[in-house]
Every structure is written in C-alpha cells, then in structure tokens.
Amino acid sequence: MSKIKITGLTVSDVRFPTSQEHHGSDAMHTDPDYSAAYVVLETDAALKGYGLTFTVGRGTEIVVCAVEALSGLVIGKTLEEIVNDFRGFYRILTSDGQMRWIGPEKGVIHLATAAVLNAVWDLWARAEGKPLWKLLVDMDPDLLIKCIDFRYISDALTEREALDILMKAREGKQQREEQMLKDGYPAYTTSCAWLGYSDQQLTQLCSTALAEGWTRFKVKVGADLEDDIRRCRLIRQMIGPDKTLMIDANQRWDVSEAVAWVTKLAEFRPLWIEEPTSPDDILGHATISKALAPLDIGVATGEQCHNRVMFKQFLQASALQFVQIDSCRVGSVNENLAILLMACKFNVPVCPHAGGVGLCELVQHLILFDYISVSGSLQNRMCEYVDHLHEHFRSPTVIRQACYIPPKDPGFSCEMLEESVQKYQFPNGEVWKTTLLQKGQ
Ligand SMILES: C[C@H](O)[C@@H](O)CC(=O)C(=O)O
Numbered sequence: 001m002s003k004i005k006i007t008g009l010t011v012s013d014v015r016f017p018t019s020q021e022h023h024g025s026d027a028m029h030t031d032p033d034y035s036a037a038y039v040v041l042e043t044d045a046a047l048k049g050y051g052l053t054f055t056v057g058r059g060t061e062i063v064v065c066a067v068e069a070l071s072g073l074v075i076g077k078t079l080e081e082i083v084n085d086f087r088g089f090y091r092i093l094t095s096d097g098q099m100r101w102i103g104p105e106k107g108v109i110h111l112a113t114a115a116v117l118n119a120v121w122d123l124w125a126r127a128e129g130k131p132l133w134k135l136l137v138d139m140d141p142d143l144l145i146k147c148i149d150f151r152y153i154s155d156a157l158t159e160r161e162a163l164d165i166l167m168k169a170r171e172g173k174q175q176r177e178e179q180m181l182k183d184g185y186p187a188y189t190t191s192c193a194w195l196g197y198s199d200q201q202l203t204q205l206c207s208t209a210l211a212e213g214w215t216r217f218k219v220k221v222g223a224d225l226e227d228d229i230r231r232c233r234l235i236r237q238m239i240g241p242d243k244t245l246m247i248d249a250n251q252r253w254d255v256s257e258a259v260a261w262v263t264k265l266a267e268f269r270p271l272w273i274e275e276p277t278s279p280d281d282i283l284g285h286a287t288i289s290k291a292l293a294p295l296d297i298g299v300a301t302g303e304q305c306h307n308r309v310m311f312k313q314f315l316q317a318s319a320l321q322f323v324q325i326d327s328c329r330v331g332s333v334n335e336n337l338a339i340l341l342m343a344c345k346f347n348v349p350v351c352p353h354a355g356g357v358g359l360c361e362l363v364q365h366l367i368l369f370d371y372i373s374v375s376g377s378l379q380n381r382m383c384e385y386v387d388h389l390h391e392h393f394r395s396p397t398v399i400r401q402a403c404y405i406p407p408k409d410p411g412f413s414c415e416m417l418e419e420s421v422q423k424y425q426f427p428n429g430e431v432w433k434t435t436l437l438q439k440g441q
C-alpha cells in the first residue's frame with residue numbers, strides 16, 4: 001500500500017430537522033433532529049477518508065469539540081503505519097494519557113473516536129479500491145485479529161478463540177458472499193411506527209411497507225400503555241400472525257415496570273423488547289430476560305452500549321438475546337469486530353441498530369462481514385432499516401425486497417454530498433438560518 005499521509009482533518013456539525021415531522025421519535029427522545037459529527041480526512045494523495053458519528057441534535061457541538069481534540073493523534077500519520085499496527089493506533093486514540101480521563105472508552109469522547117476511526121477505515125477501503133465489507137471479508141484472519149484490542153475481554157474471548165472462529169467460518173464463505181450479492185441481507189423496518197406518528201400515518205406507512213415486501217416491523221412503545229396496546233394491535237392486525245414484530249422502549253422503564261408492561265403486550269407476540277431499561281443496567285437486563293423467557297420474548301440492546309467490555313458482561317450474564325451493534329457508538333470497526341466475535345462465541349445473534357443519519361450506510365458493511373466471515377448464519381438475524389436521509393449520501397443504501405444489497409463503491413459508504421453538508425450545517429447552513437429565524441433564535 002502506498003504511503004498515504006493524513007495531512008488534515010475537518011469536522012462539521014450537520015443537523016437535519018427531522019423533529020419537525022416526528023421522524024425518529026421514541027419514548028425517551030421525543031424530538032430528535034438526526035445529526036452527525038462529520039469527519040473528512042485530508043491526505044497528500046488524491047484520496048480522502050469520510051467518517052461520522054450519529055447524534056440527535058443539541059450536543060453535536062460537543063462531539064465536534066471532542067473530534068477536534070483527537071485530531072492531533074491522527075494528523076501526520078500514514079495510512080500504512082496505522083493499519084500495520086491498528087491495535088496500537090486504537091490504543092493511541094483511546095488511551096491518551098490525559099484524554100482517557102473523560103471516557104474511558106465511553107460517552108462523547110468515544111463517539112468522537114468512532115467518527116475518526118470510521119474515516120480511517122473508509123480511507124483504507126478506498127485505498128484498496130473495495131467496499132469496506134469486502135476489505136474485511138478478504139482480509140487475512142491474522143491481520144483482522146490484529147485490529148482488535150483484546151484488553152478487558154480476554155477472559156471471555158482469547159485471540160486464539162477469535163482466530164479459530166474466523167478460520168472455521170472459512171468454510172462456505174464463498175457461497176455466502178455470492179448469496180449476499182444475489183439476495184442481500186435481510187432487513188426490518190422501523191420507519192412505520194415512530195412514537196410521534198398518528199394512527200393514520202402508521203396505518204398508511206405500514207400498508208406501503210407491506211406492499212414493498214417488508215415482513216419485519218418495529219414499533220416504539222413505552223410512554224403510555226393504552227397507546228401501546230392500541231398501536232401494537234393495529235400493526236399486528238395489519239401484518240397478520242406470521243410476520244415479525246419487535247418493540248422498542250428506549251430505556252423508559254424500571255426493571256419491574258418493564259416486566260409488567262411487556263407482559264401486557266405479550267398478546268401481540270413481539271420477538272424482542274429493545275432497551276427496556278437503562279442501557280448500563282446489565283443485571284437489570286438479565287432479570288428482565290429471565291422473566292420474559294417463558295413468554296418467548298427476548299431482550300435486545302446495544303445502540304447505547306458503551307463498549308466491548310459492557311457487551312462482554314451482557315453476554316456473560318445472559319442479559320440479552322439479541323446483540324445490537326452500532327457503527328458509531330463504540331470504537332468503529334475495531335471494537336465492533338470484537339463484539340461480533342464475542343457474540344459468535346456466546347451463540348447470540350447480532351441484529352444491528354441502524355437508521356438515524358448514515359447508520360444504515362455504515363452498519364450494512366459490518367453485518368455482511370458477520371454473515372460471510374463470522375457467524376455464517378441468518379437464523380434470527382436481521383438488520384434495522386430506516387427510510388430517512390439516504391439522499392444525502394454519495395453511495396446510499398440499496399434495499400431490494402426488504403434486503404440490504406451489498407454496496408459496491410469503495411469505502412465505508414458515509415461520504416455525504418458536499419451541498420448537503422453546506423445546507424444542513426448548524427447553525428449557519430441555509431436550512432438552519434431559516435429555521436432559527438422562524439423560531440426567533
Ligand atoms: C432517537 C432514535 O430515533 C431512536 O429511537 C432509534 C432507535 O432506538 C432504533 O432505531 O432502534
């Protein structure tokens with residue numbers, strides 16, 4: 001690989017006013033403006049690297065500050081020196097002697113780490129002329145393992161075990177890749193039933209989704225039990241008994257409240273309850289999992305799980321039945337590789353969190369890699385899809401018959417259109433100047 005040197009980093013606060021139409025609303029985040037701290041790595045070559053982390057509006061400026069604080073650790077490095085010791089570079093970013101204090105490996109600083117590392121992985125995939133999933137699928141297992149920081153997880157997954165998983169999954173890899181290219185990776189939709197949508201909207205979106213071939217649907221719950229019963233009944237009646245329904249409470253309940261509430265929704269046969277309580281409460285999730293097991297309802301979580309250490313404990317404690325990786329919450333591909341491999345060892349299916357802005361574009365690469373090179377299974381597995389804001393990306397996701405079609409363009413698919421970045425920049429982009437003026441701010 002040529003010695004591409006990273007010469008600069010720019011980061012933008014890009015926000016989309018999705019709250020105006022209640023897109024993305026849930027029991028906890030009632031007015032999200034889907035946003036991103038959007039990173040561009042400049043190099044001394046013709047290539048650039050693009051990365052982002054996802055936020056829901058106010059506070060994005062803090063993530064931008066954190067990215068700026070990390071920028072000195074990446075500017076001046078060559079791509080070659082980073083990827084030749086990616087584990088070491090991951091440590092440099094996450095274990096800076098002073099900045100580590102404001103994490104470690106969690107919160108705003110870790111969101112910033114995700115944005116920067118996503119851009120580095122994008123640059124690497126572009127330099128190799130491959131979409132990221134293919135870069136990972138083709139990578140020598142030894143090199144893949146060297147991208148992962150096993151510190152804090154080696155009691156649950158050793159390097160040897162991780163390597164064995166990858167070696168074992170070599171069998172059938174070619175067929176699985178061909179299958180993905182032909183049929184795509186199964187998806188479910190959350191776009192029909194945001195909490196702020198009216199019943200009429202929900203009915204109309206659901207019937208459109210059914211006509212488009214969707215068979216798996218997620219409904220937001222958790223604010224009002226009577227509303228939840230009515231909305232779940234509506235959706236279940238529309239989709240019929242055989243299609244799949246999931247429910248998502250976005251951390252709204254206490255542990256016992258979660259069990260009682262979900263028991264009342266059991267008649268609608270949800271496959272899982274997502275984020276029933278605080279995302280940090282591992283033992284609480286274990287209690288909920290145990291209580292709901294007789295009802296055949298699993299617990300899903302991960303979109304706000306800080307890092308690989310917490311995923312390890314969720315798995316060790318049998319506190320979740322579905323692992324929801326997120327491309328922008330933890331330390332990018334490096335940390336997600338660790339989580340995919342741990343999920344495989346513990347035999348728990350991975351069903352990624354996506355949506356927001358850019359999350360579908362990014363995470364499709366990781367789940368394709370999981371199927372082709374790690375788990376080799378589609379059983380009880382699907383990737384979230386949300387139908388908003390894809391038009392702002394140079395290589396938007398392609399969905400066919402409710403499946404993600406593997407991206408072909410080199411990179412990690414999160415390059416935004418320059419005009420979108422300008423227009424939606426907060427607070428000086430055209431859209432926000434008008435919006436803030438109307439609000440008198
Ligand atoms: C605020 C986000 O839209 C959140 O509701 C997304 C989420 O929980 C999911 O997609 O799952």
Ligand SMILES: [Mg+2]
Binds near residue numbers: 248275303353
């Ligand atoms: Mg969720």
